[in-house]
Amino acid sequence: MQRSASDGAARAVVSRRVLWIVPILLLPLPLLLNPYQQYVINLVLVYVPVAIGFNVVVGNLGLLAFSNVAFFGIGAYTAGILMVRLGLPWWVAVPPAALMGAVAGCAASVPALRGVRLFYLAIMTLAFGELMRWVYIRWIPVTGGSFGMALPPPDLFGWSLDSEAGKFYVFLGLVLVAIIATDRILRSRFGRAFVAIKSDELAAAAMGVPTNRYITLGFAWGGAVVGVGGAMYAALIGHLSPPAFDLTELILEFAIIMVGGLGSLVGSVIGAVIITAAPEFFHELPGYQELLFGILIVLVILFLPRGLASLLARAHPLFRDRYDRG
Amino acid sequence: MAALLEVSDITVRFGGLTAVDRVSFGLEPGQICALIGPNGAGKTTLFNAIAGNAVIEGGRIVFRGSEIQGLTPHEISARGIRRTFQTGGLFGHLTALENVLVGLHTEIASDFFGLLLGSRRSHQAEVAATARARDLLALMDIAALADHPADALSGGQQRMVEIVRALATNPPLLLLDEPAVGLAPAARDKLTQIIRRLARETNLGILLIEHAIELVMDVSDRVIVLNDGKKVADAPPAAVRADKAVLEAYLGHA
Known part of the structure; x- marks a missing residue:
């Protein structure tokens, strides 16, 4: 008893330190990179919250829901519309993007509440993303239709974030908040309820977990985090158009959490890094990019069915996902 | 002594099959x-x-003085x-300790936004629950299983954890x-x-x-x-x- 309790405390301290040490080590990055490389790193940071939110629904709740690209687009368009149509600064548009993502999450949870599961749920939630794309294309006065919308440069409290380096620091902060907040939720009765629902819904209910309420909560939290990723995407790209939120995008996001590791916060981060940055490393080999990228994904899924995060978890308990505060 | 549970004339049907037919007991x-x-x-x-x-198609279930059928x-x-x-x-994706913590779900006073904002009260509630779950495992002499994934336990161990959880x-x-x-x-x-x-x-x-x-x-x-x-x-x-x-x-x- 005594011993395991102190082990737990030590682990908690180490993991809290990692959350500060890694970002601090990343701080000088803009000094070392050219603007294009910095752009790629920023894109990685965009995909971290996108993956974290997706992973809460698919990996933790265990529901095969493909509504993630809808949350991503809704976050991006919410930020874009508020900036272009209402003239709000970018940073003011971030919380509404999260809020709209959460609302979209609640809406996307409805089929699951009716007992729709597996492939049926996958198809119904896939339709949500396609429906949203129809809205982006048709709601021309607001979304700019197929041509999309050019966005003004983002800013933070009046400071222009025109440079890639400026975006990097703001994104790093947002990603850190998303990781810490999600970690706090997952390591509580809420996160345990999510995984309990994945393991055995009947048993979860028998332990007093109101399963439907928690399914909606998981979707809402996932949607909110992904919505922030959408707002970051809007700031990074500076232009929104419907093809950015199509099925190919969804498959990319799914690949991130599969390769990183389902149900793992660490996995979401690793997956975002690998899948977003890997194509850049294959630039030297034109024509083979897609091939090498495809082989990489197949190898990971074949030999590490629980993702790259499972490798790290085996190497050090720090990377194991915990759902208690022992 | 007042009855804990009073089951009267319970009937459950699946299609044409009467699985439970007017059963009563206390x-x-x-x-x-x-x-x-x-x-x-x-x-x-x-x-x-x-x-x-x-x-339930017919009958009543009274638990500690109130009807519970339909809940x-x-x-x-x-x-x-x-x-x-x-x-x-058992929840195979969770450890024995985490399983018991799900069992304690309704008694943990942490709230969602409190956890998000790092409220001390919510954090303390979680820490206290974890300590309590360890104690509960220790009461049944299975404290050593706490951090093992549930699906890696033997049948007998799983049964014990399930009873502690319940x-x-x-x-x-x-x-x-x-x-x-x-x-x-x-x-x-x-x-x-x-x-x-x-x-x-x-x-x-x-x-x-x-x-x-x-x-x-x-x-x-x-x-x-x-x-x-x-x-x-x-x-x-x-x-x-x-x-x-x-x-x-x-x-x-x-």
Whole structure:
């Protein structure tokens, strides 16, 4: 008893330190990179919250829901519309993007509440993303239709974030908040309820977990985090158009959490890094990019069915996902 | 003594099949009552009806003075009826400790936004619950299993964790669905002792479905025999052993 309790405390301290040490080590990055490389790193940071939110629904709740690209687009368009149509600064548009993502999450949870599961749920939630794309294309006065919308440069409290380096620091902060907040939720009765629902819904209910309420909560939290990723995407790209939120995008996001590791916060981060940055490393080999990228994904899924995060978890308990505060 | 559970005229139908047919019985605090009968007699369906997992067509279930039929499983659990499952009831993706923490779910006072904002109260509630879950495992001498994934435990260990999880909230009524299935003789003896101790020391009412007839005769104060969804006997173990209707239920109606 005594011993395991102190082990737990030590682990908690180490993991809290990692959350500060890694970002601090990343701080000088803009000094070392050219603007294009910095752009790629920023894109990685965009995909971290996108993956974290997706992973809460698919990996933790265990529901095969493909509504993630809808949350991503809704976050991006919410930020874009508020900036272009209402003239709000970018940073003011971030919380509404999260809020709209959460609302979209609640809406996307409805089929699951009716007992729709597996492939049926996958198809119904896939339709949500396609429906949203129809809205982006048709709601021309607001979304700019197929041509999309050019966005003004983002800013933070009046400071222009025109440079890639400026975006990097703001994104790093947002990603850190998303990781810490999600970690706090997952390591509580809420996160345990999510995984309990994945393991055995009947048993979860028998332990007093109101399963439907928690399914909606998981979707809402996932949607909110992904919505922030959408707002970051809007700031990074500076232009929104419907093809950015199509099925190919969804498959990319799914690949991130599969390769990183389902149900793992660490996995979401690793997956975002690998899948977003890997194509850049294959630039030297034109024509083979897609091939090498495809082989990489197949190898990971074949030999590490629980993702790259499972490798790290085996190497050090720090990377194991915990759902208690022992 | 007021009855803990009063089941009156419960009927459950699946399509044309009457799985439970106008069954009535009562249970006192601290009493161990076994439900036996051949496969398909309606034992588990009766459990499901009490726990809110099966739709009841007629009759009433009164638990501690209030009707509970029609409540959802999580509401019934929160009122103090907790159960174990025939197979695979543990959350395999979670550790033993985390399983017990899910058992404590309704008693942890952390709130969502409090956790997000790092409120001290919510954090403390989580830390205290984790300590309590470890203590509960230690009470059953399985503290060493705390950080093992549930799906890596042996059948006997899983059963013990499941019982700790079900009892984490100190419920007045426990439903055990074939707890001895797949257990080695030593684990079975231990289970027998635990069931007896719980009823005696904590005044827990226990409803037990079990095929291991020695265990049933050993621990129960009362045995209810079901056949084709109907109650055919309700008596102390020794009397049931001698009952004609029971023999018929097990040997078939020639």
